[in-house]
Amino acid sequence: MNKQQPDPLMNDEHFEDKMLDLAWGKVENSFRSAGMIDPLPGFTNRWMARLEVARQKEERKQAWALIFANLVIAIGFVILIGIQYVPSVSSGGLVSVLVEIVSRVVLFVQMVTGLVGALLRTLPGLVPTSWWVGGIGMVGLAVALWVSMVRRHIRGQGVNHE
Amino acid sequence: MHSAEQDWLNRARKGDDLAFSNLVEAYHRPVYNLCYRMLGNAGDAEDAAQETFIRAYKGLHRYDSSRKFSTWLLSIASNYCIDQHRRKKLPTFSYDALETPNLPEKAMGMEAMMMQEEKQAQVSELLDKLGQKDKAAVVLRYWYDYSYDEIAESLSMSVSAVKSRLHRARKELAQEWIVSQESSMARKRTQYEQTTA
Numbered sequence: 222m223n224k225q226q227p228d229p230l231m232n233d234e235h236f237e238d239k240m241l242d243l244a245w246g247k248v249e250n251s252f253r254s255a256g257m258i259d260p261l262p263g264f265t266n267r268w269m270a271r272l273e274v275a276r277q278k279e280e281r282k283q284a285w286a287l288i289f290a291n292l293v294i295a296i297g298f299v300i301l302i303g304i305q306y307v308p309s310v311s312s313g314g315l316v317s318v319l320v321e322i323v324s325r326v327v328l329f330v331q332m333v334t335g336l337v338g339a340l341l342r343t344l345p346g347l348v349p350t351s352w353w354v355g356g357i358g359m360v361g362l363a364v365a366l367w368v369s370m371v372r373r374h375i376r377g378q379g380v381n382h383e
Numbered sequence: 384m385h386s387a388e389q390d391w392l393n394r395a396r397k398g399d400d401l402a403f404s405n406l407v408e409a410y411h412r413p414v415y416n417l418c419y420r421m422l423g424n425a426g427d428a429e430d431a432a433q434e435t436f437i438r439a440y441k442g443l444h445r446y447d448s449s450r451k452f453s454t455w456l457l458s459i460a461s462n463y464c465i466d467q468h469r470r471k472k473l474p475t476f477s478y479d480a481l482e483t484p485n486l487p488e489k490a491m492g493m494e495a496m497m498m499q500e501e502k503q504a505q506v507s508e509l510l511d512k513l514g515q516k517d518k519a520a521v522v523l524r525y526w527y528d529y530s531y532d533e534i535a536e537s538l539s540m541s542v543s544a545v546k547s548r549l550h551r552a553r554k555e556l557a558q559e560w561i562v563s564q565e566s567s568m569a570r571k572r573t574q575y576e577q578t579t580a
Contacts, residue, residue, distance in 0.1 A: 236557065244557035244564075248509060252525040255506045260415040260429055265408045271433050272400065272440065 388452065396443055403443075407436050410453060413527065414460050420522045421464040421515065423507050431467060435460040450536075457527065458537035461519040468515045512559050517552040520545055 236242045388409070394402035414435050419428035438459055439446075446455055510518050519538055523529040531549075535542045 236554065240561065241554065241557045244560040245553055248553075248556045248560050249525065251502065251506055251509070252521075255503060255526075257412055257416040257526070258419045258428075258503070259412055260425075260432065264411045264415070264429075264432070265404050267429075268407050268411075268433055268436050269400065269404055272437060275437055 389448075392443070392446075392448070392452065395440065403436075403440050406452070410456055411436070413453065414456055416526065417457055417460050417519075417522055418464055420507075420510060420526065421461065421518055422467065423511060427467070431460065431464050435463055438463065454529075454533055454537060457523065458539075461523070461537060462539075465515040465519060508563075509556055509559060512555060513552050516540075517548050517555075520548050521552050521556075524549060 236245060388406070391402045391405045395406065411432060415428055415432040418431040418435070419425065422428050422431060435456065439456055442459075446452070510521065513521060516538060520534050523534045523537060529537070531542050531545050534549075535545045538545070540548075
């Protein structure tokens with residue numbers, strides 16, 4: 222078998238072949254005398270600007286990741302709710318499932334409006350007028366507080382509404 | 384390690400951009416030079432050097448302070464350049480790609496500058512004959528005087544692999560030099576014969 226012998230000059234920076242050795246000397250000399258090449262002035266400032274861009278990009282990426290995660294969770298919930306209807310989908314078809322959902326929603330809305338109506342009809346007799354006035358005042362105050370907070374937030378983002 | 388450098392590193396680890404910018408200022412020259420030698424043009428070298436410092440800043444928690452900071456940085460730079468070359472499949476060296484590198488001597492005459500440019504072109508042409516890992520090993524050895532161990536550590540390979548790569552690279556470069564000298568001599572001879580005929 223033609224077994225390759227290890228090169229005895231492997232650790233040395235010289236070659237047995239004189240011509241090759243001379244040529245390598247020239248190459249090494251040209252490398253060592255080539256020196257360092259400098260970038261254009263202002264490298265560090267350009268790096269700072271690039272770091273800022275990279276940071277903004279990272280923040281945007283994180284925001285998108287958060288939105289995506291929320292979307293996945295929401296879709297997961299929808300799927301989980303939808304699974305409840307899978308047997309009925311397979312047995313009765315999609316149209317009957319949709320009709321069932323709509324009828325349930327309508328029933329729920331009717332129930333809520335009935336409850337609120339009954340409450341409104343009975344409340345005037347049960348709650349004193351001063352409580353009504355106080356309640357309306359509190360709601361007004363909360364709305365005013367909310368509006369002022371929203372305005373401050375918008376101004377903070379640099380949007381001028383004046 | 385200098386105490387100032389250690390202080391910059393500690394502050395940078397806590398997220399101080401300005402402290403890290405001092406490290407960028409201190410090391411941008413060797414990092415840029417390595418990228419330039421590996422990629423062969425100023426634009427790609429600038430991009431790679433900038434990206435090296437971004438990666439170093441982001442990965443500062445992974446830096447082992449028992450190692451030299453410059454070795455760690457050059458290791459990031461060389462690996463990034465190897466990856467870039469693989470991903471982009473950069474074209475082989477062309478003289479057009481050698482646009483305005485900042486040559487070492489600032490105030491040199493026209494003739495000296497032309498000679499220097501020619502020298503740089505020759506160096507780039509020779510380096511371009513090598514594979515990326517061989518090129519990285521050669522640059523770390525002959526521009527930064529790295530030992531075999533340091534090159535092995537920087538390029539994540541064994542010392543014997545570094546020795547073998549360097550030996551092969553030296554042989555290739557010497558052969559390439561002989562070929563280029565022979566073709567240059569032949570060209571000159573033809574020119575001489577044409578002028579005397």
